Amino acid sequence: MEELVLGVDLGTSAVKVSAVSRNGKIVAQRSFDYPLSQPKPGFSEQNPEDWVNGTTVAIVELILKDGIDVEAIKGISYSGQMHGLVLLDQNKQVLRPAILWNDTRTSQQTQEIADKMGDEFINITRNKALEGFTLPKILWVKENEPKIFAAAQTFVTPKDYLRYRMTGKLAMEISDAAGTVMLDVAKGDWSTEIQASFDLPASFFPPIIQGVESAGYISESHSLFSGLNTNTQVFGGAADNAAGAIGSAILKPNMVWSSIGTSGVVLKYEDNAEVDYHGKIHFFNHAIPNKYYSMGVTLAAGHSLNWFKNRFAPEEDFNDLVASAKKSTVGANGLLFTPYIVGERTPYADGDIRGSWLGIDSMHQRYDFVRSVLEGIIFSFKDIFEIYEAAGTHFDTVIASGGGAKSALWLQIQADIFNKKVIVLENEQGPGMGAAILAAVGLGWFESVEQAAEQFASFGQVYEPNAENVAKYAQIYPIYKQIYQQTSDISHQLLAYRREN
Numbered sequence: 001m002e003e004l005v006l007g008v009d010l011g012t013s014a015v016k017v018s019a020v021s022r023n024g025k026i027v028a029q030r031s032f033d034y035p036l037s038q039p040k041p042g043f044s045e046q047n048p049e050d051w052v053n054g055t056t057v058a059i060v061e062l063i064l065k066d067g068i069d070v071e072a073i074k075g076i077s078y079s080g081q082m083h084g085l086v087l088l089d090q091n092k093q094v095l096r097p098a099i100l101w102n103d104t105r106t107s108q109q110t111q112e113i114a115d116k117m118g119d120e121f122i123n124i125t126r127n128k129a130l131e132g133f134t135l136p137k138i139l140w141v142k143e144n145e146p147k148i149f150a151a152a153q154t155f156v157t158p159k160d161y162l163r164y165r166m167t168g169k170l171a172m173e174i175s176d177a178a179g180t181v182m183l184d185v186a187k188g189d190w191s192t193e194i195q196a197s198f199d200l201p202a203s204f205f206p207p208i209i210q211g212v213e214s215a216g217y218i219s220e221s222h223s224l225f226s227g228l229n230t231n232t233q234v235f236g237g238a239a240d241n242a243a244g245a246i247g248s249a250i251l252k253p254n255m256v257w258s259s260i261g262t263s264g265v266v267l268k269y270e271d272n273a274e275v276d277y278h279g280k281i282h283f284f285n286h287a288i289p290n291k292y293y294s295m296g297v298t299l300a301a302g303h304s305l306n307w308f309k310n311r312f313a314p315e316e317d318f319n320d321l322v323a324s325a326k327k328s329t330v331g332a333n334g335l336l337f338t339p340y341i342v343g344e345r346t347p348y349a350d351g352d353i354r355g356s357w358l359g360i361d362s363m364h365q366r367y368d369f370v371r372s373v374l375e376g377i378i379f380s381f382k383d384i385f386e387i388y389e390a391a392g393t394h395f396d397t398v399i400a401s402g403g404g405a406k407s408a409l410w411l412q413i414q415a416d417i418f419n420k421k422v423i424v425l426e427n428e429q430g431p432g433m434g435a436a437i438l439a440a441v442g443l444g445w446f447e448s449v450e451q452a453a454e455q456f457a458s459f460g461q462v463y464e465p466n467a468e469n470v471a472k473y474a475q476i477y478p479i480y481k482q483i484y485q486q487t488s489d490i491s492h493q494l495l496a497y498r499r500e501n
């Protein structure tokens, strides 16, 4: 019997569970979708019970439909959508729907945090308090739903809630704890200054565990539902971007990860906590013990393309639509798109900015619009590269990941806009593979996360920059860069109008 681990990737639109062998081969995979609720502009919520049910169904299918032997499953670990707030009462019952990472209702609370703590906040948490992070969400509930807040005894992030329901043991894994912006990142523990500033008792904060640390075993009750054995060991896991970087073997500071999922991420591995980006990009504890990572986030990356398709080409095949951009030119015949359709994080920490097209000409075809969307997303990644370059970092290798890495055209656009070689993974699995690696290391199958990642990840095709295209993008990108400064005021006025009417 071949021994296996399960990597549970708890995403925003679905949970994907992968059964992975000791040599890093995916033996079987099942996923289950769940809904997102957007009851008001800027609100984004999910029912934590959907995560538990979806994961259980996926595991049951692995066992019943794929014939995975429960005896073979030695360990389980997780990758989770970050920053979401799950509030629990004294009996660890969920008090309200989870408020997710892409919920932007908390602009007022982010300002309150900045006013109260100023630079001290950034020095401790190494991040600005942005709308998507967890502390502003806690303050929003405190101010807007005081009865619910009064009943709240503790909180967790999404995958930590799922792990609690599978083990009966409550804990917060460190890379997700960092994303709450209540952690003293350099110390790797909850910040007592933040607890005091926002009047949150120490008892509100769950114990912190490491990504490869044992979090217990499958509980009797979960075993009854899923069929898993109670001797299956469960490990901490990681925030999805930390897990994705591990699954893509981003383990050296000269490598950079470019991931196009619903959101877009440009991520760098950091050996220590000495570097200071002054909150311009996120800086978090890694799921690799005593390591860190930094990243910039484009809130609507794949989401911008999906939005375009759903609104303007609902009947068309996704691949055909993306491929149609080849009919356009480098620079989309002078059409520029900014992907701020749900607000932005990096480099503009601005929940109220919205997207735009500039240069629309009656000659433009739909394929020019498609190309402008693909390019605008990568220009926004280039903005993040510029922050790294300003801090003195120069990368030679870009590892491309996420659903966007399925498109050869989009990969070439990345190589040409970044002017760097872009490499894809042979078996692109991103976060789920990272989760499986953490379980494999926790079980002692490997000495370190680094060793396991090198064994599990293998690199595939390389996209080299094309000099002619690089020169053209070098002309267009400086024009793109002016759009935010020159039009943000108009964009804010339009959003204010929408809110009032």
Ligand SMILES: Nc1ncnc2c1ncn2[C@@H]1O[C@H](COP(=O)(O)OP(=O)(O)O)[C@@H](O)[C@H]1O
Pocket (backbone or CB within 6 Å): 011, 012, 013, 014, 260, 261, 262, 263, 301, 302, 303, 305, 306, 318, 319, 322, 401, 402, 403, 404, 405, 406, 407, 410
């Ligand atoms: N064939 C494709 N070509 C280009 N982009 C794609 C393709 N398939 C999916 N995508 C993009 O990938 C995104 C989903 O990526 P994924 O990594 O699965 O995201 P998430 O984990 O956030 O759900 C979609 O938003 C879509 O825009």
Ligand SMILES: O=C(CO)[C@@H](O)[C@H](O)COP(=O)(O)O
Pocket (backbone or CB within 6 Å): 011, 012, 013, 080, 081, 082, 083, 101, 102, 132, 240, 241, 261, 262, 263, 264, 265, 297
């Ligand atoms: O908010 C962040 C990172 O800070 C997001 O990356 C979420 O962690 C989930 O993103 P998807 O994987 O669903 O795109």
